[in-house]
Amino acid sequence: MWRPRAIWPEGRPVCWRNCSGLLPDMEFTEQLALLQAAAGDPAKLALATADLAFPALPPGERLALREALAAAAIAHWFDANILADLLEITAEESRVLHGRLCQLTVVEPFPARGETAVNVHEAARLALRKSLAAERTDWFRTLSERTATHFAKEPTPAARIEWIYHRLCSAPDEAASELERLDRDWSGTAHPEDREALAVALRELVGTGLIHARALVWASLCIAWVREDRRETAQLGDDALSIRDLARDVRDARAESDAESLLGEVLQAQGKLGEAQVAFAENLAISRRLAEQDPSNAGWQRDLAVAHSRVGGVLQAQGKLGEAQAAFAEDLAIMRRLAEQDPSNAGWQRELAGAHSWVGDVLQAQDKLGEAQAAFAEDLAIMRRLAEQDPSNARWQRDLAVAHNRMGGVLQAQGKLDEARAAFAEYLAISRRLAEHDPSNAGWQRELAVAHICEGAVLEAQGELGEAQAAFAEGLAISRRLAEQDPSNAGWQRDLAVAHNCVGGVLQAQGKLDEAQAAFAEALAISRRLAEQDPRNAGWQRDLAAAHNCVGGVLQAQGKLDEAQAAFAEALAISRQLAEQDPSNAD
Structure with missing residues (x-):
């Protein structure tokens, strides 16, 4: 039977399928028998499409076509070159099979990977892969290794993802270590969309049940850290525990350490600071042992630095500023050495910037504003260089935005309002671009909310109350949406309380006392819930004291002096207790 054939330039056949039904060359009874045999x-059923589409081919050629289809399903996409490498056939043989x-x-066509690239539909592809893995395991691993070898030659992110995906199928234990290194490299340098694409591929692989042991551990860790980067942290509790347990079962100390770090982040996001500190301490202990075993392993040195920074973060959140500063100093010392060893390593430069920012934070919390500004300046200078090297890297743009925010905060604390306003304007501009680029990224939405709040604070300090109120309203609206999306995320609840507090402050400054009182009441209710959830959280205790102070202030302005005095007494009691716990804390 003759049928039309679309032709590429230079006579190359393009994808064409018969959309009008089964080809009439095969008798209906034969078609029915073929489909019934698929059961x-x-x-x-996917393989049967080869027989249905080409009934006139000799049996041997139809068998070759079915084999080619099964092999093609190994990769997420293929063209004639990939097919030739998979089946180890000539270019001409591959061209004919590709055309068929x-x-x-x-x-179907897959234009994202080239004009002749195609892919097997997802459901058929996964079914064929599962069938091969179960019934022809050695051939499945051989095809996976050939696919990995083909993509190993290409440096693009898409090719690296395809390479590690197939390495995990062909040599899972070796590939687990390769994935560990890839994830470490990408955590500081890769574009967010590339890390998310890696997570999507790994999630598919985990879902098929084709990987186990260390390969499953590292695939699960990579997926979880991408979610953490999108600030889905509070939702990862069960995942973090199961990954840690599996890491212990397979005796992978590095994976166990990483899982403890992830668990600590989850617990801290949930406001469970004592438990978070325990997890981070385990992370630090394992990281220290590994680094001492092999001081020349730069990756393990980097992990040790990060472990110190996480311990410092949870100590600072508990108001233990001296201990936090010591932990951040360890982080900074290690990252400075690594960055000096290899100035071209962008990931280490980014880590060094982060280390400076942590030091600046704890110095500012101790009211050492000049030293804090110097630390933030180091952070900002590094992030500006990185962002200029690759303006398309959204992760580095976000880091640059946060560096501007920190600089704005310390400038405002010193009364340098015009400079602070300029820094916050940079923060807001970058945060707005990122949030518009990916509205589903909760982390970027949160940054935008904070940027509006910071803008409002400096506007209020400059007496521009209407503009400040509008900025606070923007921040409040975003914070409310995030808090409603995930009520278990204590950080987002705290952000919502801060936003209510800011709105209340600017309303009070405009003499709108009843509205201000309502806003302060919202902030107080949230702060009270958080402080009751974890009384050891010094940050939440400070927030609660501030909320009582704000309520007292507006009550005093309304002439309700007894109620105001009671509110101030609550604030004073909490502040006195915090001061006794940590006399070095300037806050």
Whole structure:
């Protein structure tokens, strides 16, 4: 039977499929028998499309086509070159098979990877992969290794993802270590969309049940850290525990350490600072042992630095500023050495910037504003260089935005309002671009909310109350949406309380006392819930004291002096207790 054939330039066949139904070359009874033989098995049904599309081919050629379809399903996409490497056939043989595969109903164009790239439909592809892995395991691993070898030659992020995906299928234990290194490298340098694409591929692989042991541990860790980066942290509790347990079962100390770090982040996001400190301490202990075993392993030295920074973060959140500063100093010392060893390593430069920012934070909390500004200046200078090197890297843009925010905060604390306003304007501009680029990224939405709040604070300090109120309203609206999306995220609840407090302050400054009182009441209610959830959280205790103070201030302005005195007494009692716990804390 003759049928039309679309032609690429230079005579190359493009994908064409018969969309009008089964080809009439095969008798209906033969078609029915073929489909019945598949017995509803999606892999067999996919392979049957080769017989249905090419009934006139000799049996040997139809068998070759079915084999080619099964092999093509190993990769997420393929072209004639990939097919030739998979089947180890000549370019001409591959061109013919590729042309025929393009005519199957289970194959579709994949233009994102080139004009002749195609892929097997997802459901058929996964079914064929699962069938091969179960029934022809050695051939499945051989095809996976050939696919990995093909993509190992390409440096693009998409090729690196495809490479590690197939390495995990062909040599899982070796690939687990390769994935560990890839994730460490990408954590500081890769574009967020590339890390998310890696997580999508790994999630698919985990879902198929084709990987186990260390390969499963590291794939699960990579997926979880991408979610953490999107600030889905508070939702990861069960995942963090199961990954840690599996890491212990397979005796992978590095993975166990990473899982403890992830668990600490989850617990801290939930406001459970004591438990978070325990997890971070385990992370630090394992990281220290590994670094001492092999001081020349720069990756383990970097992990040790990060472990110190996480311990410092939770200590600072508990108001233990001296201990936090010591932990951050350890982080900074290690990252400075690594960055000096290899100034071209952008990931280490980024880590060094982060270390400076942590030091600046704890110095500012101790009212050492000049030293804090110097630390933030180091952070900002590094992040500005990195962001200029690759303006398309959204992760570095976000880091630059946060560096501007920190600089704005310390400038405002010193009364340098015009300079602070300029810094916050940079923060807001970058945060707005990122949030518009990916509205589903909760982390970027949160940054935008904070940027509006910071803008409002400096406007209020400059007496521009209407503009400040509008900025605070923007921040409040975003913070409310985030808090409603995930009520278990204590950080977002705290952000909402801060936003209410800021709105109340600017309303009070405009003489709108009843509205201000309502806003302060919202902030107080949230702060009280958080402080009751973890009385050891010094930050939340400070927030609660501030909320009582704000309520007292507006009550005093309304002439309700007894109620105001009671509120101030609550604030004073909390502040006195905090001062006794840590006399070095200037706050």
